[in-house]
Structures are given as structure tokens and as C-alpha cells.
Amino acid sequence: MTLSGDPSHFEAGSLVSVLTDQPLDRFLDYKAPAGGVYAGAFVEVPLGPRKVIGVIWGRGQGNYDLAKIRAVSRVLDLPPMRAEMRQFLTRVADYTLTPMNAMLRLATRAPGLADPPSMRKVYALGDVTPTRETAARTRVLDVLRAHNGQHFTKKELADFAGVSGSVVDGLVKLDAVLEVETPRDVAYPKLDPLMAGLELSDSQQAGGETLRATVAKQEYSTTLLKGVTGSGKTEVYLEAVAECLAQGRQALVLLPEIALTVAFLDRVEQRFGARPAEWHSGVTMTERRRCWRMVGEGKAQLVVGARSALYLPFQNLGLIVVDEEHDTSYKQEEGVFYSARDMAVMRASLVGASVVLASATPALETWVNAASGKYARVDLEGRYGAAELPDMKAIDLRAQDMEAQSWISPTLVHEVEKRLKKGEQSLLFINRRGYAPVTVCRACGYQVGCDDCDARMVEHRFHGQLICHQCGETKPVPTACPNCDVEGRMAAVGPGVERLEEEAIRRFPDARIAVLSSDMAMTARVLKERIHAIANGEADIIIGTQMVAKGHNFPLLTCVGVIDADLGLQGGDLRAAERTFQLIRQVAGRAGRAQKRGVAYIQTHQPDHPVIQAILQGEEEEFWQAEADQRRMAGVPPYGRLAGIVLSGPDLKVVFDVASYLSRNAQGLQKIGAEVFGPAPAPIARVRGRHRVRLLVKAEKATHFQPALAAWRNSVKLPRDVRMQIDIDPQSFY
Ligand code: ADP
Ligand code: ZN
8 A cells, every 4th residue: 555645654765854862953864664654653763873762753855875874773652743742842942942852852751662562460350269269369359359340460469458479370370360461551540520529609610611611612722810829720720621621632730849749639539530640750750651651642631740741742632721820940941941831832822722821920921911812811709718818917127126146026926926825827938948048257257158159058957068059069067267267156147947947946945846948858758748747737837938838728827927028129130029029929828728817927128118018918910010011111021032141161261252252243133123231240150160151132022033043053163161051031040
């Protein structure tokens, strides 16, 4: 049979272009294997002495010596990459200026894709009853009878019955138990979208119906789902998921933090009767492989995952939910620099899927897109049930009688004590890891810095050392000053979460104190247990970093103290105001989520600062409008385009010369109206011994500046040890 009429089929021996996952910034030509091959097929191809994975991208270019072109080794037993996925990877690559092979690596991050689907032995009830039934045998058969039709691995069955594996073997010999080979990667249990959810409030109901109607259209759209913490956003977007599953399409829910997935899986199970597939760094390799394959075969209806789940091989994607869409962890800032939120919108637009962006404090970009009508918007009213938003109160630190070396003001101490008496919980929030940010010599003023970075070393008492937050380098805490050799004058300056804990123990000696911080090296399971324990009232005071701001439910929590609200306002970052606003509102939102009203106390030296005022007064729409106006006047995102360029290398002069050369030779960018700023030393001017120099490219919103950026980048041949990173729509500027 010939298929020559089909443009996506390549007959044996014809030239095909293959994208491999190897670091070569080009496609390679091969000959199609016996039997021919389709575009999108995953293949194994010879590359030098090795075999590597690739995808058939299209017709070969044929600009090599035909005689030397080798054949595709074999076609892998995987569902082919769909045309829309190839298009998606291409679009992300073009947008972020990423080489295609790096995109393919993102899309194939599962082990053993080149292996044949592996099999395993499972056991089920046979039809022979053994003549001699021992107690052990009876237990095995009872388990199988009680779960008729179900398959067990040998270990599961033996464990379940409380016998050794040899008992199972014996029963197999007698044909009383059947041994069957099945594929190791099994489909995920069916979710039932018709199961009834919780009874929804009027506002939730209305929001849910709007989202359902949107999903039912099966065309591209993006909706901002806005509601304060506790308003039931999760419940409402699960309605959209239900609709999507009922249509027979696949859904993806992105969460910003692994610790949140556990609670979310439980809610999915309650809502749809089974657990969904999971995709994040905490998932085992076996489970990763299963997830990738099953998503590709359409046997996973719902995936819950981190940002990289966006590159799974969905066959029929109908919905992407980005929960806490403003969260900075959606921006990847290594390898491929991309925003998972923005790329979710791109992917959905290519496949006619809906996007729901859920947040209490949306990113300004999202807010503006909803205001301009580019995105739809659904608002949930207030909190679900009796819970009310907390009162917000400022504590003016200038008017407080602060003790030396202490950070909890007398007013806040008093409020926490009141909660302790009533058996309610308090949360003390500081967005700084470790014990103290600075270690200084009181004799000479020397501050301990990292040898390889332009950064101070942060003391971590929990680990008993100083740690560089840039490169992870550690040093012992010196007893004598490394500069002037004076003994015993080294002092910790300023608070981190560990020091706040120390102060809390001193001030509230009878309270049970729990710390939640990302640097305590907790596994996802330990963290989950700790969060669970806190929710059950096993702590009186919670001390936490940014981690506590994200979506945990602590029903007994009625008092939140923000130790240093001014922290995020320093530094003059484009997003300083937005970030501070989001973070403090989120943290404050932890208080009073159940029956009792909560209060959030904001310690600040500048109670009249416009951002602090906006937080206190809860005038959200006004805040976003003012922030949007400022950005518009400055011509910065979302009203203009930015690209951040970081050049780095061991020799500052060499790096600076390259940056200067680029800045002087930017005619291509200037032609499209873009401006180049810099070079300037980056705010963190040295990391891991590499000097860092920044350039910033600014263009008007309507400009598609990537082609000019790419040409500009390619116009310079970088010296051997100089690296260049381009970050489109940068979120951070360090
Ligand atoms: P959000 O995602 O907006 O923070 P959630 O969906 O997590 O809000 O809801 C907050 C809490 O209120 C959860 O414990 C949830 O189970 C509960 N809740 C929300 N809506 C309802 C409802 N309609 N019926 C019962 N409980 C609800
Ligand atoms: Zn360092």
C-alpha cells in the first residue's frame, strides 16, 4: 500500500528532518525506516556512536551528502507528537528565543521513553479450588474473592493476606490463582464528572455556570477567576473541570507548590471519586513514566502538576487551570526562561481549550487583560459560609517601644497573648529564610560575604553555618573576624525566620510553636503532616516565610502578624509594589477562614506609604488601577515589552566588552523602535565566581521584537567562557 498522497507520511528511504534532544541547534536529516514513518513519530536515530531520541519534524532539507545520511534506527512505541504540540513547541521557542532541542527536552522529561512498554505480572482469582486449603491459602483466596475481578501484584496480594509470596506461587501452580502479564503503565482510575459536588453558594453557582458554559464551547478563551482566599475558587473551577471531563476532553490543573497538591488530590477524589495523575518533582520516576505515557494515550483525564506539566503530550486538551496564577514560581528562570501562565494561554489558543486563571490577587498583567476585555472575568463574592475577611491594622513601628534585638512589637505581643488565652492560633510572617541576613564584626564593621558571589552570607542556625543564597556555598560561623582577627565580636544583625522563632519562644514560653519555612529541608510528606497538624490545632503560634502565604487552610487561625511589611518595598523593582501587595494580602487572608473573624497586624515604618495604605484599606481595584496607570506612563509591562539580558563570565572586562559591543551594535533593534539600556553591573554583580552584566531591551507593546533580538544575539560570537541569557518578559532583575 502506498500512502504517497499523505503529506505527513514519508516512505522508506525518503529524507526526513528529525529534531533530537541533543544540544545541537539544528534539525538533522535521516532516511525514513522500512515501512515509512509519519510526521510526529518518536524515533531513535544514530548520532555518532550513540542512539538518541528524536521526533520526525517533516521533509528532510537534503543539503548534505546523500550517501552519508543514515537511516532512522527505529520508530518508538509511543503515541506520535501531535501537529499542534509541534506548533506549540515552535511557538514557545520563538517567543522565548530557546533552541528547539531544549524544547524537546522539556517535552520528553520522563524516563525510559525509548524502552518498550514494560510488562509486569499480576494475580487474579483462578477457577480451580485447591483440594488442600491451608489457613494461609484461604486468606489469599478470600482477598481475591472479596475483590473479585481485581488484579494485585504479588507483593500487594501477599501483604494484603498477610502471607509470604511463596503461598501465592503455590496457588498459581494449582491454577487456583491466575498469573497474568499486563502493561506496567496502567490507565488512571476513571473520574466521574457527574458526581455531585458541594452545594454551592449563589455567587459560586453563577461563577461555576459561567465557566461551564465557556468550557462547553470547546474554543479558546481565558477567564480570570477572582475571589478572596476562602471564597471557593477551587470549588468553582472544579465545575469547569467537570464540564471538560464530561465532554471527554483532558484537563490540566497547575499549582504553584507541591505541598498544595496533596490537599488538592483529596478534593479531586471527593469531587470525582478517584485521584488524578500527578506531575511534579516529587513524583517517582515510575509514576512519571506512567503519567507521560497515559496522558499521551488519553488515559489520564486530569493532571495536577507543576509548570512543566504544560509540556505533557495531551491528546485532547480542553482546559488548563492556573491556580494562584500570580505566583512567581510559574516563571522558570533557568534553562528555558518562560512563564507557565502565559504559555498555558498560548497552548490553549492552539488547541481550542479554555484557560482559567484563579487568584485572590492577580498579576497586574492578568488584571489589565481582564479590564481590557482580552480575558473574561468571574468574581466570587466574599468568603464561603460564615468566614469573613480579616480586619487589617497597621502597627506603626516608629511609635512602638521596641526592645533591642527584638522584632515583635509590644502591641503584637499583646494580641498574640490574647489569642493564646482564647485557644486560637496566631501566625507570624517574615519573608526571610535563615537566622540573620548579615553577620558583622563589631570591632571593624566587616560583613561576611560569599567568596564567589557579590552577596552577604546568611546565618542558618538550624544548619549551624553561613549559607550564600545565590550559590549555596557554606562557611562556618566565624568566632574571630576574618578581617581584623578580633575574637568574639561577630554579631548577627537583623531577623530571619529562625531568629523570629527564637524570640517567640522567649516571649511565649508556654506556647506550642511550629515553623514553616522552605529551608528546613522538609520532604513533601513531612510538610504535609506538619500542615495537617497545625490545621488540627496542634500549634498555638505558626512562624513562617512565603511558604505559608500559599493556600493552606488553618481554621483556628485568627491573628496574623506581618513582621516587616517594608521589606519588599525596598529595591525599586518594577514589581515591588505589586509583589508586596499580593504577598501581604495573601498572608493576611490566612486569618479567620472558618467561623471566627481574624485580624491582620502589619508592622511598618511607613504606614502612609501608598502600597501599605492600599493593603490596609483593601481597595484592590483602586490599587491595580493606580499601578496600571503608572506602568502605562512608564511604558513598561504590560504596556510595553522588556527583555532582560545577562552576560556572565569569569573576567569582568571581557564580559563588559561583549555587552558594550552589543549595546553599540543594536541598529536592528533600533530600526523596530526598541531601545537598549546598559550595560550595567547586575544588582548581584557576581554569582559563583562569574561577573554579571545586564542589558535591558525595551520596546512598544505592539512590537514583535523576538526576530530582531535573535538576529542581534546571533550577531556576536561569544568568547568561550561568556554566557548570555535572554529573559523575555523578565519578572526579576537581579
Ligand atoms: P479558595 O480556593 O478561593 O481559597 P476554597 O475552594 O479552597 O477557596 O474554599 C475554602 C474552604 O471553603 C474550603 O475548605 C472549602 O471546602 C470550603 N467551601 C468552599 N465552598 C464551599 C461550599 N459551597 N460548600 C461547602 N464548603 C465550601
Ligand atoms: Zn555565593
